[in-house]
Amino acid sequence: MNNQGQIGLYIHWPFCLAKCPYCDFNSHVAEKVDQRRWAGAYERALEHYAALTRGRTLASIFFGGGTPSLMDPETVGRVIEKARALWPQVNDLEVSLEANPTSIEAEKFAAFRVAGVNRVSVGVQALNDEDLKFLGRQHSAAEALKAIEIARENFERFSFDLMYARPGQALEDWRVELEQAAALAGGHLSLYQLTIERNTPFYFDHAQGLFDLPDEDQASAFYALTQDVLDEAGLPAYEVSNHAAAGHESRHNLMYWHYGDYIGIGPGAHGRLILEDGRKVATREHAVPDMWLSRVDERGIGAHPFETLSSEDRFMEALMMGLRLREGVRFDHLSAQGGCDWRRYIDEGHLQIAIDEGWIIMDKGAMRLSREGTLRLNALIPYILKLKADSRAHSSVQQAAG
Numbered sequence: 532m533n534n535q536g537q538i539g540l541y542i543h544w545p546f547c548l549a550k551c552p553y554c555d556f557n558s559h560v561a562e563k564v565d566q567r568r569w570a571g572a573y574e575r576a577l578e579h580y581a582a583l584t585r586g587r588t589l590a591s592i593f594f595g596g597g598t599p600s601l602m603d604p605e606t607v608g609r610v611i612e613k614a615r616a617l618w619p620q621v622n623d624l625e626v627s628l629e630a631n632p633t634s635i636e637a638e639k640f641a642a643f644r645v646a647g648v649n650r651v652s653v654g655v656q657a658l659n660d661e662d663l664k665f666l667g668r669q670h671s672a673a674e675a676l677k678a679i680e681i682a683r684e685n686f687e688r689f690s691f692d693l694m695y696a697r698p699g700q701a702l703e704d705w706r707v708e709l710e711q712a713a714a715l716a717g718g719h720l721s722l723y724q725l726t727i728e729r730n731t732p733f734y735f736d737h738a739q740g741l742f743d744l745p746d747e748d749q750a751s752a753f754y755a756l757t758q759d760v761l762d763e764a765g766l767p768a769y770e771v772s773n774h775a776a777a778g779h780e781s782r783h784n785l786m787y788w789h790y791g792d793y794i795g796i797g798p799g800a801h802g803r804l805i806l807e808d809g810r811k812v813a814t815r816e817h818a819v820p821d822m823w824l825s826r827v828d829e830r831g832i833g834a835h836p837f838e839t840l841s842s843e844d845r846f847m848e849a850l851m852m853g854l855r856l857r858e859g860v861r862f863d864h865l866s867a868q869g870g871c872d873w874r875r876y877i878d879e880g881h882l883q884i885a886i887d888e889g890w891i892i893m894d895k896g897a898m899r900l901s902r903e904g905t906l907r908l909n910a911l912i913p914y915i916l917k918l919k920a921d922s923r924a925h926s927s928v929q930q931a932a933g
């Protein structure tokens with residue numbers, strides 16, 4: 532895939548109404564946020580990155596968080612307008628925004644559309660009040676349904692997120708909820724298995740035995756059911772956790788998985804960019820909101836020094852991202868990223884075993900994971916690599932939601 536001429540733009544809004552007990556994203560609860568100051572800082576940072584990416588075409592903008600639906604529509608509009616002024620764009624520029632479904636936020640959807648957003652991804656998480664309460668969410672199931680309705684009225688393309696394999700959740704209940712979700716969907720759904728992240732309240736509650744999680748077999752059964760119900764509903768997975776009808780895939784997130792280039796602006800955001808001198812760099816912004824703002828004030832950019840990616844890094848990252856896709860990852864793409872034949876980095880003996888076990892399928896110049904392989908994704912990558920995989924690509928996976 533050669534989308535070197537195109538770039539995506541990720542904007543991180545780091546604030547939330549409350550911190551959910553399972554979440555380890557860079558999100559903060561602040562009493563007061565000076566939106567005009569933030570809009571100005573995003574604009575300055577955009578100018579800085581535009582100077583580094585001259586001649587590129589903007590293909591997508593993604594407002595992620597945190598809770599970007601807490602942004603004023605004016606703030607969102609200023610960012611979109613500035614980006615449109617700085618780069619040429621594809622005709623069908625995708626502009627997504629992650630939204631929480633409280634009534635106050637859903638009421639802003641129309642204003643977001645006017646500001647230039649053309650796709651929302653709504654953080655529904657569960658369709659019943661008991662589970663929403665357990666997950667520490669600020670909205671009810673009724674508000675979630677209303678937000679989906681408002682999303683449908685305002686956007687041709689929209690998505691919503693659910694988390695499954697919740698403590699105590701029965702497989703049959705998940706089937707019913709999934710069928711309801713498929714009926715409500717606007718062409719795209721993100722379905723994440725609840726993971727217990729270190730140092731979150733859920734981590735400590737779980738360690739103290741306050742709740743149990745499904746064991747490996749149960750988690751596999753949840754995953755298999757999810758695939759079956761959504762295949763049947765015409766929303767097959769195009770990535771490990773993302774399902775879409777044809778044409779409704781998130782173009783921005785596909786850019787991550789195709790290992791294209793994207794700018795990441797805002798506290799803690801990550802980026803990957805090929806610079807004019809041909810180096811591909813990993814960018815990482817300061818995570819603390821005030822620090823990010825003051826760095827942008829001082830230098831016009833809130834990033835740590837860029838890290839040049841070696842051809843090994845590029846190979847590994849392209850593999851880790853590409854294997855998440857249903858279409859898999861092409862060998863010629865891997866060779867191009869690694870700057871050498873792919874066999875230099877892949878253990879062909881182990882690859883053959885993975886094929887024989889039915890975990891990896893060879894398909895027209897690409898390798899892709901079977902369902903069984905997808906369940907083993909994290910173990911399979913180091914198994915087939917001659918190199919030692921690090922976890923850097925995890926950050927991009929985390930940034931890719933909805």
Ligand SMILES: C[S@@+](CC[C@H](N)C(=O)[O-])C[C@H]1O[C@@H](n2cnc3c(N)ncnc32)[C@H](O)[C@@H]1O
Pocket residue numbers: 553554555556595596597598599629630631653654655656692693694723724725726727728932
């Ligand atoms: C970081 S959130 C941002 C969106 C928005 N603030 C929200 O909460 O809906 C993006 C998505 O990541 C998923 N997510 C966050 N933490 C998770 C966890 N520990 N396990 C599984 N999914 C998680 C949720 O489904 C959420 O919608």
Ligand code: SF4
Pocket residue numbers: 546547548549550551554555556558596597598631654
């Ligand atoms: S899940 Fe969403 S709303 Fe909850 S703390 Fe994380 S980013 Fe904020």
